Amino acid sequence: MPAIDLDRIAELARIELTPDSAAAFRADLERVLALVDRLQAVDTTGVAPMSHPLDLPQRLREDAVTEPDQRDALLALAPAAENGLYLVPKVIE
């Protein structure tokens, strides 16, 4: 089993770990990877990768504008909004 870089995984998922929860997460992830290892052991030669559990094609929608403007109702759900904009903590990469 490959070593688990817990800090990297937490960083990618934007989750902050406490020392206690880190140990629990590590144990959980190890169990998940063990499961994946068992799946990997199955010979899937010639089997097309499954991208969806339902064996159905995607239904398509006609190209028409059907959604009315609900800005005010949606903005009201946000923690902060101003001038019609959602406000979020400053993000500059």
Add this chain to the structure above:
Amino acid sequence: MNRTDWETVIGLEIHAQLTTRSKIFSGASTAFGAEPNRQACAIDVALPGTLPVLNRGAVERAIRLGLAIEAEIAERSVFARKNYFYPDLPKGYQISQYELPVVKNGTLTIQVGEGESAYEKTVRITRAHLEEDAGKSLHEDFHGMTGIDLNRAGTPLLEIVSEPDMRSAEEAVAYARALHTLVRWIGVCDGNMQEGSFRIDANVSVRPKGETRLGTRREIKNLNSFRFLQQAIDYEVRWQIETLEEGGTVQQATVLFDPERGETRVMRTKEDAHDYRYFPDPDLLPLVIDRAWIEEIRANLPELPQALRRRLVDEHGLTRYDANLLTASKELADYYLAAVAAAGQAIAKPCANWILGELAAKLNRAELDIGESPVRPEHIAALVQRVHDGTISHAGAKKVFEALWTGEGTDVDAIIEAQGLKQVSDESALEALVDAAIAGNPKSVEEFRAGKEKALNALVGQVMKASRGAANPQRVTELLRRKLTA
């Protein structure tokens, strides 16, 4: 010291915004310029419990582009989640396509350069996939916070990825321009670069000539004009060569072009490259496209620029250069074809000359598009016909054109009549003038008879002067020649 000859290698990724009315996964409008968040519905703002439903119009446009670049249209393609946390996509991922894109293995043939050194080149297109655009972050200060406008979130994009087949900035610009023409030609993208409808990322690397392995590339992000594309590549290539020649190494990185300073600067290096953790989106089933739909779309494709270009050279007798200019946009090509349809293919070339000469100059000066031209294709046709049949001279035609342009007249024959531009071609009317010119200029007559061809021009000039410009110079020349050699 041995100087290395360097080869530039460029591949382009182009995001073309598709011309659908509604978004790729929601029924919100895609119209440009709305007030912030007026066109961001519950799906676009990622309200829990909402589900995406794929827009048929976006798929149809992807197929159109695929057919136009002679690519394979995947019978089955899959949407994937590209995970990243950024508030301009509130789901925490972008819906894109990864392993199974809708379009793959296409080609686009481009014309590079002008005149003698011009050449053709075929650029391979690896793939084109459907994805959603992100919203906009507004970084002006909102009490230390960032404002988010999600109107653009969910706008359908086709990301068109080329192979690293281009070997100079000039080739990259020619390819980008050809693709820009094509997407507008087939109506899948409006090509408006100021509004961000056509954005270019350039992957640039250099290697010693003869080397077959690729050098380390840097990706220049988000170029929104052909001029910036050219400048950014030129700078980047110079920088990479200098770095290598000074013994340094090029690190894989994403860079931004600063048009003010004319240089690229690093945005992020390989170490902090994103790990997008793509996986198939469980909210969307595989996209299945049947043959019949593809054939229906193929049947409705217009004649493509490359095929038309060939036809203009082979059948209309135009130069490759003129054919290129006339196929720069569908509107211009349609204008020219309408003129030729009215004038007859035999005089296609003068039609092209008028459109690319006089008309193009006027439109340019007035900053008008071909669609806004007050001079219509049938005017050009009538004008060219009247020159061709000798009714008016080229100088007269220019006066007619002027009258059409200013709106002083709308009928070519009526303008010719009103301005008295009709040439005198009637032999009996010209004969007296020709005889007078011969009688009054014995010296020129002598010279011509002695073999000096040029002397004939002087005599023609005399007749033209006597007719106050009304005589048909071609007829006058014929008549003079006949009389003097009789």
